[in-house]
Amino acid sequence: MYDTILYEVTDGIAVLTMNRPDKFNAFTAKMNKEITDALKQAQKDSEVRCILLTGAGRAFNAGQDLGEVSDGNVDFGGFLRDRYNPMILQFRKTEKPIIAAINGVAAGAGMSIALACDIRLASDKASLVNAFVNIGLVPDSGGCYFLPRIVGIGKALELAMTGEKVPAEEALRLGLVNQVYPAERFMEEAMAYARKLASLPTRGIGLIKRTMYKGMDMDLEQTLEYEAYAQEVAGSTEDYQEGVRAFMEKRAPRFTGR
Incomplete structure (x- = not known):
């Protein structure tokens, strides 16, 4: 059904897997639109009672695929309004619990999409990186909205201005993630958490x-x-x-x- 993501419903859980492992699941225009569509589908499906978002391979999501924007002739405002903003808003509009199962690095817009989820679970091998500053850009995809509300304005500014990598255990201490699980049983633990939410009202x-x-x-x-x-x-x-x-x-x- 989709080209850049996998979508499967099991035990009342819609598992949405970003599926470009050779590119660390970096966003493309098609992936933005497919994630938005999958969330709408999950919202309408009465069998779905929880949504779990994760990444294929070693990464959760490395942010925007820079191959799409490398020519230097990009309308960044239009780019965000057309592709990212509708996707992020759909996370908020979807009135079912959404879990980010952060299996590896979540960088740039990949970090932002994790923050847009209601609950974040992380592998002990995962990390979050507010990487925008490393290429002279501003956190987008809700990054300037969610981050200060989660960790406070001072820490949010530090993470955004330095592009500092936050390992899983530090992310837990800061409140960026809710739970950290060993990598070898991460998806098993994440699915167990999702099943619990799926059993609730x-x-x-x-x-x-x-x-x-x-x-x-x-x-x-x-x-x-x-x-x-x-x-x-x-x-x-x-x-x-x-x-x-x-x-x-x-x-x-x-x-x-x-």
């Missing part, structure tokens, strides 16, 4: 995602009102009713994502 998680992200850009009064709206929606779901029944019956809930 999918619509409730989607509302958590939407409300928490909105709350980052609203004041307290606006956030309280939006929480009230979101709770009205969550309270009408089948999973809420199942959760209450399970609590009253002293058993584990069996959520269906509806």
